[in-house]
């Protein structure tokens with residue numbers, strides 16, 4: 001799951017633009033490009049999913065964090 005590096009959260013990310021790269025004969029999607037913006041802190045980044053090699057390339061302050069089923073780590077604490 002994509003997270004904002006600054007907010008450490010996916011909650012505020014919005015896809016502002018996305019497009020795909022297709023093979024020359026247009027029968028296959030090779031890559032998916034997504035432009036995301038965090039509405040909380042204004043960070044912008046791009047995510048490129050390469051469907052052939054099944055890799056995800058991130059830039060601009062996006063991080064890929066494994067989705068956790070439940071536990072939300074509390075930062076700071078406080079009584």
Ligand SMILES: [Zn+2]
Pocket residue numbers: 004005006007008012038039040041042043
């Ligand atoms: Zn953010």
